[in-house]
Amino acid sequence: MQPEEILVDQLREIMRGSIEAVPQIIIAVIVVIVAVLINKLVHYVVKRALSRTRLRRSLQELISLAVSIVIITTGIMIAAVVMFPGLTPSSILAGLGIGSVAIGFAFKDVFENFLAGIIILFRREMRIGDYIECQDIEGEVRHIAMRESHIRQTDGQLVIVPNSVLFKNPVKIRTNEDFRRVEVICGVSYDTDVDQARDIISQSVTACDSVETEQGPVQVFAQEFGSSSINFEVAWWTGSKPVEIRASRDEVVSAVKRALDDAGIEIPFPYRTLTFKEPLPLQQQTASDG
Template sequence: MDPISIIYKQINEIARGAVALLPQIAVAIAVIVLTWLVAMGVRALLRRGLDRTSLRQSLKNLFSLLASIGIWILGLMIAAVVVFPNLTPASILAGLGIGSVAIGFAFKDIFENFLAGIIILFRKEMRIGDFIECEGLEGKVENISIRESHIRQTDGQLVVVPNAMLFKNPLTIRTDLDQRRTSIVCGVAYDEDVDKCRDIIRGAVEGCGTVISDNRPVQIFAQEFADSSVNFEVTWWTGSKPVDIRKSRDEVISAVKRALDDSGIEIPFPYRTLTFKESLCLDHAGDERENAGAAVE
C-alpha cells in the first residue's frame, strides 16, 4: 500500500471518529454553556448576600472567584466524561492531584502570597487607610489584594509589597488608635531650679492645641545628667498619623523654647573644659607692650 493510501485511510478514520463524537461534543458544549450560566448566577447571588455583610471588598471578590472556579471545574469534568466515556472522575481527580503538586512546587511563592493574602483579609487589625511600618517600610495602606498590598509612602512613592512579607514579619500599625504618644528631650542648665523648669515646660506643652490632655496627662520626667544640661523627657498624646506627630512636635518645641526664654532659663549648648596638668604662666609683659603701643598711637 502506497503512502498516500495510508494517509487517506488515517484521515478517513479520524473523520469517522469525529463524526461519531459529534453528539457527545454537542452535549459537552451544552454542559459548558450551562456551567457558564450557573457560574454567573451563583456569583450574582453570592455578591448580593456578601454585600449585606461587613467583609472587605477584596474578600467578597475572593469568595465569588472561588465559587466560580469550583463550578467551572465541576462543569469541565462533566463535559470531559461526556466526550470521553472511558474517562472517570477518579482518574480526573488523580490527574489534578499530580498536576497540583507540580504546580505547587513551581509557583511556591505565588501560592504563599495567596494564602497570606487570605489570612490578612480575614484580619481586622490592618485596614485600608492605616499607616503601617514593616521591615523599615512605612506608609499608608491603599489596597489589600489576594497576592499583594499597596503601600503609599509619606514621600508619595507607591510600594507593592508581597503579602507574605506582611504576614511573616512584625507589623506595626501606627493608626490602630486615633491617638499616639510622642516625646522629645529638653535640657536646662545645671544652675537652674529643676522643679521650676518642670512646671514651666508642663504649662507650655499643655497650652498647645495639638496636645490631647483629656485623660491623657502630659508627663515630664528628669531623665539624666547630661554633659552640659539636666535633660527632661517630655511626653504627650496627639493624633496618630505621621503628619500629626510632626505638627505637634513643631508646636511643642516652639512653645517650650518660648516659655523658657521668657522665664530667663538657659537652654545650654555643650561646654568644654580644658584641664592642664602643669601650671600656665601668663605673659603680662606682652600685654603691657600692647597697651603701650596703643597709647602711642
C-alpha cells in the same frame, strides 16, 4: 491491501469517529456555557450579599473569586466527562492531584504569597489606610491583593511588598488606634529650679491644640543629669498619623521654648572645657601696635 486503501480507511474511521463525537462536543460546549452563565448569576448574588456585610473589599473579592473558581472548575470537569466517557471524576481528581504537586514545586513562592494574602485579608488588625512599618518599609496601606500589598510611603513612593514578607516578619501598625504617645527630651540649666521648670513645661504642653489630654495627662519627668543640663522627658498623646505626630511635635517644641524663654529659664547648649598640657603665652596688644 494497498497503502492508499489503508490511508482511506483510516481517514474514514477518523471522520466516522468525529461525526459520532459531535453530539458529545455540543453537549460539552453547552455545559461550559451553562457553567459560565451560572457563575455570572452566582457572582452577582454573592457580590450583593457581601456588600451588605462589613467585610473589607479585598476579602469580598477573594470570596467571589473562590466561588467562581469552584463553579467553573465543576463545569469543565462535567464537560470533560461528557466528551470522554472513559473519564471519571475520581480519575480527574487524581490527575489534578499529581499535577498540583508539580505545579506547587514550580510556583512555590507564588502560592506562598497567595496563601499569606488570604491570611492577611482575614486579619482585622491591618486595614486599608493604616500606616505600617515592616522591614524598613513604612507607609500607608493602599491595596491588599492576592499576592502582594501596595504601600505608599510618606515621601510619595509606592512599594509593592510580597504578602509573605508581611506574614513572616513583625509588622508595626502605627494607626491601629486613633492616638499615640509622643516623647521629646528638653534640657534646662543646672541653676534652674526643677519643680518650676517641670510645671512650666507641663502647662505649655497641655495648652497645645494638638495634645489630646482626654487620652491621658501630659507627663514630664526629670530623666537624667546631662553634660550641661538637667534633661526632662516630655510625653503626651496626639493623633496617630505621621503628619499629625510631626505637626504636634512642632507645636509642642515651639510652645515649650517660648514658655521657658518667658520664664527666663535657659536651655543650655553643650559646654566644652579645653585643657592644655603646657601653659599658653598671652600677648597684650598695646595702642601703638594698632
